[in-house]
Amino acid sequence: MSQVLALGSELGGDLRAIAIVQSIRVVVIAVGLPAGLSALGLVGQVPPRVTGALSMTALDELAILILVSSIVAIIAHRFRFPGGLLFGAMMTSAVLHGSGLIQAVIPWWVANAAMVAMGAITGSRFANTPPRLLLNFIGAAFGSFAVAVAIAALFAAVLISVLSLHVAEVMIAFAPGSVDAMMLLALALHLDPVYVGAHHLTRIFFVSLMMPLVARRTARSLKIKSEPPKPLLKRPPFQD
Numbered sequence: 001m002s003q004v005l006a007l008g009s010e011l012g013g014d015l016r017a018i019a020i021v022q023s024i025r026v027v028v029i030a031v032g033l034p035a036g037l038s039a040l041g042l043v044g045q046v047p048p049r050v051t052g053a054l055s056m057t058a059l060d061e062l063a064i065l066i067l068v069s070s071i072v073a074i075i076a077h078r079f080r081f082p083g084g085l086l087f088g089a090m091m092t093s094a095v096l097h098g099s100g101l102i103q104a105v106i107p108w109w110v111a112n113a114a115m116v117a118m119g120a121i122t123g124s125r126f127a128n129t130p131p132r133l134l135l136n137f138i139g140a141a142f143g144s145f146a147v148a149v150a151i152a153a154l155f156a157a158v159l160i161s162v163l164s165l166h167v168a169e170v171m172i173a174f175a176p177g178s179v180d181a182m183m184l185l186a187l188a189l190h191l192d193p194v195y196v197g198a199h200h201l202t203r204i205f206f207v208s209l210m211m212p213l214v215a216r217r218t219a220r221s222l223k224i225k226s227e228p229p230k231p232l233l234k235r236p237p238f239q240d
Contacts, residue, residue, distance in 0.1 A: 017137050020129065024141035025148070029177040034189055042168040058104035065102055068092055086180040087197055094194065115188060148176035166191070173199035 069089040076088030096102040156174040160167055169191045172182055179200040186196040 016129075016133070017140075020134060020137045021141040021144060024138065025145050026177060026181055028142075028145055029175050030181055030185060033172065033175055033177075034185060037168050037171065037189070042171075061102045061104035062106075065093060065096060065104065065106075068096065086183060087201070090183065090193060090197070115184065145176070152176055169195055172196050179204060 069092040072092040073085045073088035076084030078084075081087065152174040153171075156170050159165065159174075160170055168189065169186070172186055172189070172191060173196045175182060177185070177200070179197060182200050183193045183197045186193040
């Protein structure tokens with residue numbers, strides 16, 4: 001969303017309209033995708049979340065985990081890495097736990113509080129938005145969402161038919177959502193966030209390269225079509 005808003009500001013677009021369309025897309029995916037996967041029975045049997053109670057013996061490891069994860073997350077964010085705050089902390093935690101340097105896990109109440117906070121932040125994007133303005137752009141929001149989902153579902157179906165992969169993970173990895181939101185969704189559904197995050201990072205990379213070129217070319221062509229035709233210059237009569 002930040003990339004689209006920045007490009008829209010540069011090209012003189014309606015930033016509120018862009019924000020509404022993008023926010024509706026994120027909300028529909030965050031609500032509709034897990035509900036659809038649950039209705040189809042694709043995320044019914046899941047392993048328990050790796051959380052635990054706060055132990056005094058693990059305070060030193062938790063302090064190291066939070067400190068190192070925060071530093072890496074801030075560095076990734078400063079370098080404008082997509083979803084840097086979340087992805088940087090996630091990769092740091094994965095390295096520390098995977099290498100066996102740290103065994104402590106985040107208490108369940110901290111993990112649940114983080115989920116609630118991210119949901120509240122996503123919903124706050126609709127602040128000071130009149131209902132009439134929201135209705136004006138809801139058609140464009142669902143239209144763009146339908147096109148993106150149809151293309152993603154087509155490629156996801158091809159991948160699932162060729163390789164024996166978890167259907168829910170493939171659907172979330174191919175969903176047209178942001179990196180941080182989709183990784184949070186994978187965590188909430190107890191799926192592999194690294195698999196999901198890798199796909200979305202690749203998508204964001206190519207979108208970041210192609211979107212400015214396509215947007216500028218489209219804006220240029222629309223500007224040319226909207227300009228009135230220039231009057232033909234009358235040639236002076238031929239003189240001997």
